[in-house]
Amino acid sequence: MSQSISKLHQILSTGEFAVTSECGPPRGANKNVILKKAELLKGKVHAVNVTDNQTAIVRMSSISACIHLLNTGLEPVMQMVVRDRNRIALQSDILGAYSHGIRNILCLSGDHQTFGSQPDALNVFDIDSMNLIRTVKDMRDEGKDMSGFALDDPPRMFIGAAANPFADPFDYRVIRLGKKINAGADFIQTQCIYNIDRFKAWMHMAQEEGLTEKVYILGGVTPLKSAAMAKYMKNKVAGMDVPDALIQRMSSVPKEKASEEGINICIETIQQLREIKGVHGVHIMAIEWEEKVAEIVRGAGLIK
Amino acid sequence: MIVGEQKPIPEIMKTIEPYKKLLILGCGTCVKTCFAGGEDEVATLASALRLACKQQDKEIQIQEVTVERQCENEFIKEAANAVKENEAVLSLACGAGVQAIVRLFPKSPVLPGINTTFIGIQESHGVFIEECQGCGNCGLATFGGICPVTRCSKKLLNGPCGGSKDGKCEVSKDIDCAWQLIIDRLKTLGQLDNLKKYIPPKNWRTSISGGPRKLIREDHII
Numbered sequence: 001m002s003q004s005i006s007k008l009h010q011i012l013s014t015g016e017f018a019v020t021s022e023c024g025p026p027r028g029a030n031k032n033v034i035l036k037k038a039e040l041l042k043g044k045v046h047a048v049n050v051t052d053n054q055t056a057i058v059r060m061s062s063i064s065a066c067i068h069l070l071n072t073g074l075e076p077v078m079q080m081v082v083r084d085r086n087r088i089a090l091q092s093d094i095l096g097a098y099s100h101g102i103r104n105i106l107c108l109s110g111d112h113q114t115f116g117s118q119p120d121a122l123n124v125f126d127i128d129s130m131n132l133i134r135t136v137k138d139m140r141d142e143g144k145d146m147s148g149f150a151l152d153d154p155p156r157m158f159i160g161a162a163a164n165p166f167a168d169p170f171d172y173r174v175i176r177l178g179k180k181i182n183a184g185a186d187f188i189q190t191q192c193i194y195n196i197d198r199f200k201a202w203m204h205m206a207q208e209e210g211l212t213e214k215v216y217i218l219g220g221v222t223p224l225k226s227a228a229m230a231k232y233m234k235n236k237v238a239g240m241d242v243p244d245a246l247i248q249r250m251s252s253v254p255k256e257k258a259s260e261e262g263i264n265i266c267i268e269t270i271q272q273l274r275e276i277k278g279v280h281g282v283h284i285m286a287i288e289w290e291e292k293v294a295e296i297v298r299g300a301g302l303i304k
Numbered sequence: 305m306i307v308g309e310q311k312p313i314p315e316i317m318k319t320i321e322p323y324k325k326l327l328i329l330g331c332g333t334c335v336k337t338c339f340a341g342g343e344d345e346v347a348t349l350a351s352a353l354r355l356a357c358k359q360q361d362k363e364i365q366i367q368e369v370t371v372e373r374q375c376e377n378e379f380i381k382e383a384a385n386a387v388k389e390n391e392a393v394l395s396l397a398c399g400a401g402v403q404a405i406v407r408l409f410p411k412s413p414v415l416p417g418i419n420t421t422f423i424g425i426q427e428s429h430g431v432f433i434e435e436c437q438g439c440g441n442c443g444l445a446t447f448g449g450i451c452p453v454t455r456c457s458k459k460l461l462n463g464p465c466g467g468s469k470d471g472k473c474e475v476s477k478d479i480d481c482a483w484q485l486i487i488d489r490l491k492t493l494g495q496l497d498n499l500k501k502y503i504p505p506k507n508w509r510t511s512i513s514g515g516p517r518k519l520i521r522e523d524h525i526i
């Protein structure tokens with residue numbers, strides 16, 4: 001990949017500390033929700049992830065919300081989960097997304113449908129996220145779809161994958177990261193980092209395996225709004241590791257100051273991440289709190 | 305075994321509503337082992353239905369028969385007279401057993417008395433767990449003998465998702481994370497390297513996705 005595939009690719013390949021954020025599409029067809037979020041993020045971040053029916057709740061499709069973002073001049077990262085579509089539909093949507101100018105993709109498994117608002121749904125999981133990564137890579141580098149058919153104008157996507165350094169089994173997490181890189185991942189966005197020590201241990205293992213040289217790692221952060229949110233993240237959200245010390249810190253400030261403290265913690269985390277070798281950027285997931293991204297970015301001295 | 309669970313009495317009462325002479329037909333194999341459709345369950349269900357009918361002033365005659373295996377004609381034939389003497393059959397066999405009766409007795413209404421749940425084993429007394437989806441393309445050798453297609457909630461073939469915590473699946477604390485089990489087992493077997501291999505997309509053609517399946521054994525066709 002000598003030529004940059006996307007702006008995000010360009011930023012990362014020149015060694016600049018990348019900043020991405022997130023935009024959850026609305027539960028409805030109102031594109032103004034997207035445009036409003038775009039307004040809050042424009043000029044503050046290098047690219048914006050658009051979630052794909054996150055938490056298994058029906059929302060505007062990732063692909064169409066990405067197109068709305070593109071129209072505002074923002075660069076989207078299209079999230080794609082393998083929960084709802086089989087390989088035929090996934091490949092078809094990758095072709096369509098590329099034809100609209102979408103250049104970044106994040107390949108994910110997806111939250112199980114039993115978490116969502118329609119738990120009676122049938123899931124698909126025809127292929128897994130690893131297979132999806134390889135599929136997008138083969139489309140780009142071999143110019144072929146999964147059947148081996150040579151595509152007319154193959155999609156050239158900058159390929160992302162997720163990693164969760166906080167899930168179990170811990171010692172397998174780095175093996176899985178290696179597999180994702182071998183399958184074709186160009187960049188990694190991690191689960192929200194609250195336990196920086198465990199993240200460092202994971203990065204250290206990744207470095208020892210030589211993986212940090214092969215992939216761009218963006219550390220994930222989510223600002224906490226309250227002590228209650230911290231507890232909820234710890235106890236209710238799958239794959240999340242929120243140390244008690246952090247919950248105590250959130251609880252120790254008066255309620256009206258809690259969100260400010262959450263932002264401070266987030267900024268401190270970003271500053272710590274910047275010091276870790278092999279971390280190439282940060283992914284700020286301010287869930288339905290996009291207006292705070294600018295403050296975090298400014299506070300952490302990321303984008304002038 | 306094929307594991308099943310008896311349907312609720314109100315649902316059964318609804319389906320038997322039009323009939324006055326009913327045969328409850330049990331099966332002495334899988335569903336007997338999982339306490340859903342053997343001789344004992346036939347007797348208990350018959351009593352329960354008689355009582356329920358009496359309470360509703362509904363006239364009914366119930367005959368009870370259990371055959372060794374309801375999925376084999378050889379055994380089903382033993383119940384042929386009983387089937388013919390009754391207006392309908394309430395089968396306590398799995399879905400295969402119910403349909404085997406349908407094939408043999410085209411004029412008799414056959415009603416399911418149990419819900420067929422899965423292919424599994426009895427993990428501990430009274431606790432049954434799914435182990436196999438009959439995908440038609442067994443990969444257990446790669447995964448240390450633990451099936452991710454069946455036991456991982458997302459059917460992941462290349463390792464655990466980010467929702468594995470303390471050996472449990474993100475879907476429920478009652479579900480073991482299949483990948484934790486696979487990793488533990490491969491560690492024990494010294495085969496952890498299996499997991500570094502990329503597993504390509506699964507061929508689902510051999511599963512139900514390929515359409516209803518048929519197996520032809522030329523060597524056994526007479």
